[in-house]
């Protein structure tokens with residue numbers, strides 16, 4: 350019988366990637382061990398003595414959150430960073446009023462339809478600072494029977510002398526991201542980040558902040574940041590051989606992408622995804638993974654999983670062309686084909702065998718212009734509506750030319766590759782239409798009206 354791993358053992362075994370999926374209730378325990386972590390395990394006392402923390406997110410259940418902290422840490426100062434909207438301000442003030450240890454920080458949303466999607470934890474221990482970047486809302490259902498992604502940094506020690514070599518520019522990028530909130534409540538955390546040594550970080554930060562980014566700011570956020578990072582750091586010898594290497598996008602919602610693929614998806618977004626050190630003219634295959642109705646119906650949560658897949662009919666009906674790109678959610682090798690995805694990932698395989706990866710990104714960003722940005726004014730500005738954050742794994746930072754998904758140290762991919770196309774009878778899950786022909790795994794129907 351295999352014993353359960355402790356949070357510390359899970360972290361040790363996850364080296365060098367430190368990339369986890371959330372544990373799932375209802376699958377064999379063995380699949381909740383290696384490269385799987387729960388919210389409580391992230392906050393475990395085993396990591397050290399917590400001093401204070403910050404939680405950036407979109408949805409919050411304060412009682413649920415406090416219950417995940419070990420009892421001895423529950424009264425430590427906790428900063429909550431959420432999207433500044435009338436509704437959320439009211440809700441957050443109500444929820445947090447009984448708890449003097451909780452401070453609120455509303456994130457400015459100056460561009461309409463923007464949201465604070467970023468999901469990140471700052472955990473300050475007596476021994477140093479840990480950053481967690483993930484995809485789960487801070488509500489119980491997001492941590493129970495879904496597939497979510499989590500990157501957990503090492504605990505970064507206090508800087509002693511001034512020498513520090515952050516090979517991925519992570520520290521500067523994180524400071525640059527947090528500064529954009531222009532919030533006094535984040536001043537303590539900006540100072541704290543500055544005071545800690547991030548030289549053991551091996552991932553790149555890919556963030557989005559609302560704005561019309563021009564000039565030197567254009568490549569700091571969104572899909573142009575991804576393009577710039579891939580161009581600067583891919584570091585592949587003779588990468589021309591990879592010009593047709595396939596690209597995968599996987600997400601839990603889809604925005605309005607335009608009348609044709611060429612409106613934004615292939616002309617602008619794919620151009621960033623296909624960037625390597627050298628630019629290639631070829632257009633590699635783009636495969637998109639988004640749950641079909643059948644994926645949702647047969648999931649552990651049943652149609653209820655679809656409540657977290659808010660692709661609406663208004664957008665879907667304008668982009669019938671998208672269905673040809675779509676592939677099913679399938680994660681048999683992780684026993685998570687029925688754990689509906691709320692994770693968002695993008696990756697490039699080295700070839701159509703899908704045995705090796707050129708890079709891997711886990712992020713809060715869905716397939717939308719609001720999240721990634723859209724070029725405007727004759728490509729002189731990148732307009733982004735939402736806050737997003739993710740981490741990019743590039744083989745060169747791990748002293749490799751490619752990531753193997755099978756040979757040690759194997760990159761722990763969340764779903765099965767190659768992606769499996771929708772069957773002819775499959776349709777993408779749409780949240781605001783009824784499904785009353787077939788009951789779901791709980792015997793229920795879905796009727797949003």
Ligand SMILES: O=C(O)c1cnc2c(S(=O)(=O)O)cccc2c1O
Pocket residue numbers: 407465466484485486656657658659
């Ligand atoms: O994780 C997030 O950041 C996020 C954002 N939005 C959601 C919506 S909706 O606000 O777009 O209607 C509906 C259901 C789930 C959502 C969600 O999980």
